[in-house]
Amino acid sequence: MASKMIFINLPVADLERSKTFYETLGWKVNQDFTDGNAACIVVDDNICLMLLTKDFFTTFTTRPIGDSVGTVNGLYALSLGSAQEVDALTDAAIAAGGTEEVNADKRAQEAEVGMHGRTFIDPDGHQWEPFYMNYPGAN
Incomplete structure (x- = not known):
């Protein structure tokens, strides 16, 4: 297959x-x-x-394009191999013109389950959530 x-x-x-x-x-x-x-x-x-x-x-759909800058249309989560990779990717995104969204409640919840994640938003408003899960069998 x-x-x-x-x-x-x-x-x-x-x-x-x-x-x-x-x-x-x-x-x-x-x-x-x-x-x-x-x-x-x-x-x-x-x-x-x-x-x-x-x-x-617009040639792929008859529906209007959403405003990804003013509203959230999707969250793109990306599993990475370590917390350091999460930080490096997010830091690179910020240096390249992206912005970081910090949600202290979400980070606290993630830490409780052995997860390290951050959120960055690209220049078009698309929201990325790189994360690392620290448990047997993850990644």
């Missing part, structure tokens, strides 16, 4: 800015699937982001 992949399609206001943001996180652009309308960002072997200009994004 072939392995499964996930492609997360994200509408972006400025394709070049968004490509640069994600490249700064250490993720790679797959040039075979990148042009003036879209960029394929490879997170790992099974996860890719498709950054789509808003005009191009």
Whole structure:
């Protein structure tokens, strides 16, 4: 059976800015699937982001694009191998122009179950939640 992949399609206001943001996180652009309308960002072997200009994004749906800056449309949780990886990714996102959202109650709940997580928001308002779970069998 072939392995499964996930492609997360994200509408972006400025394709070049968004490509640069994600490249700064250490993720790679797959040039075979990148042009003036879209960029394929490879997170790992099974996860890719498709950054789509808003005009191009509308060709995939008849529904209006949500305001990802003023409202939350999705939370993209990404399991990482250590708390240090979580911190490094979040710090890189902030340095690249993202913002961090701090929720003390959420962090306290995560700590109770052996989890370390942080939240960053990319320049288009997409919310990422890298996390590490410290229990047998995690990751």
